[in-house]
Amino acid sequence: MTIPGNGDLASLGEFGLISRIQALLPQSEEVILGPGDDAAIVKAVDGYVVATTDMAVEDIHFRRDWSTAKQIGSKIAAANLADLVSKGARPTALLVAFAAPADLPVEWALDLTLGLRDEAAKTGASIVGGDIARAEKIVISIAALGSLDGREGVRRSGAKVGDLVVLAGTTGLSAAGLALLSSDIDVALGEFNELRTAHLTPDVNYDLALALAIAGAHSMCDVSDGLLADLGHIAQASGVKCQIDATKLDLSKLQGLATKIGVDPMRWALTGGEDHAFVATISPDVDLPDGTFVIGEVLVGSGVDVLGTDVSKWQAGHDHFHRII
């Protein structure tokens, strides 16, 4: 049992905290009714709403000794927003459910809010509501809403034989950053900072995912479970085979750390999760948006074939219950 002190959630109380949080949240003109009521009202201009949810649990998805509250907020918002744009939806609103111990410093909760708010603002979305509860460990659960603005949604199931497999972003950086944070190897101050940052505060190119959708992508996923796993989801949902050439993947940022700790950087690039790059399939007749590159093609068959490396020895992707008991 922790004695509540000055400046923690117990001393401020639930309604005091809500009031402090609300003061940090500007609302876009698409928000008809924002935080402070039983529910929010948001425009859905074309008569459809795209919705997703993603939850993060302390010591499973994040650690308070590795990440600032703002980084944690930014990362969990990004996971939700990336899911929306991968369907071609422009994010409009986030709802945030937050559970925390009573001795959590108020400043931590406010910094979390800033991280959530600022990441959402990159896409034009507002935080329109939420819920606060007590728990032994911090849990942040977000639901994100978006608009297709009259477009068709891009599904996992839309890949067509003959499509190119296209990647937007670099995979493996977050997994490499996690490996670095988890290891006790000696690195110089600032060395591999890009990898550490990729794990703690992913830089998601939302516009590029929307550009792929507008260009006519037939299917798309964000790479949250790992490239092989997420491409496998597309292959399975679409009833096709995705064949990729691993030599097309950019390992340049991974090589240094991989050599130092003696792992194959290809494993990070193919199976590392939480990168929030985007993998799509699209007709070869389309002009690809700048920043995307072709890594393979869609064939008759099933599953994912990888040319240029042997992946049979790796487990593909992340399973919350299988991996770590």
Place this chain on the structure above:
Amino acid sequence: MTIPGNGDLASLGEFGLISRIQALLPQSEEVILGPGDDAAIVKAVDGYVVATTDMAVEDIHFRRDWSTAKQIGSKIAAANLADLVSKGARPTALLVAFAAPADLPVEWALDLTLGLRDEAAKTGASIVGGDIARAEKIVISIAALGSLDGREGVRRSGAKVGDLVVLAGTTGLSAAGLALLSSDIDVALGEFNELRTAHLTPDVNYDLALALAIAGAHSMCDVSDGLLADLGHIAQASGVKCQIDATKLDLSKLQGLATKIGVDPMRWALTGGEDHAFVATISPDVDLPDGTFVIGEVLVGSGVDVLGTDVSKWQAGHDHFHRII
């Protein structure tokens, strides 16, 4: 550390569990894209979506030794759906984020799903997506979406001087049920079952809330924090005073248990949370829907005045961080 066994989440795995859950979830015709993709697509027929979120944490909001998984699912779905209908919105979709220990029996997770699904079905809503994570204690976080079908939303801030204060449902039953479950008093088998059930599986009259909205309620809340607290939210948001006559409240179901354990049943009726009755303010010129009754009126001023009993000795409503450290 628990060794995973046959029939628990660890042995089935995240993707196996998702597949078992999805098989339980029919989708309404308003769902364009349901579970299994990165996001769902749901119709928002009038160009607006109403959205809310509510989270429940094991041993804070529910106990596995008091409630079945199905009861827990039903109750947390009801909390979200009641928030929607209190704004005059017809529920269309739920998103469910679920964290649990790896040794949780698969059957528990499936029964939870049935509870969520069946409660949602009472309003016509479908479970359109979710997220699953690992945690030491169970956390269920729901976001619920609804449609106003062309109506204006009913806000907390709409109460007008001269309105009647109207209650739909009975307050205090859930608090009395909680008092019974928490006490070690001897009761005959089946005695006070209605109170126990009111706490474990609230019976929410969604249609009555929508009827109040359609009848033109100026403001409405569901009574989740307690009647005084929720009416206080309306008074504050609307800049008015709400005066209620406590003698209008129905204590008949509370009296027996209250006498037995020596408490004032009025306290349960005025400050007990989680009843998901609805309190509204509405013009006196309107024909009230059957099942609602007048408990007071809206006056110039601020706060909540209670006639017929002395409430000064009670703390009004529930604060997650103040109440229990």
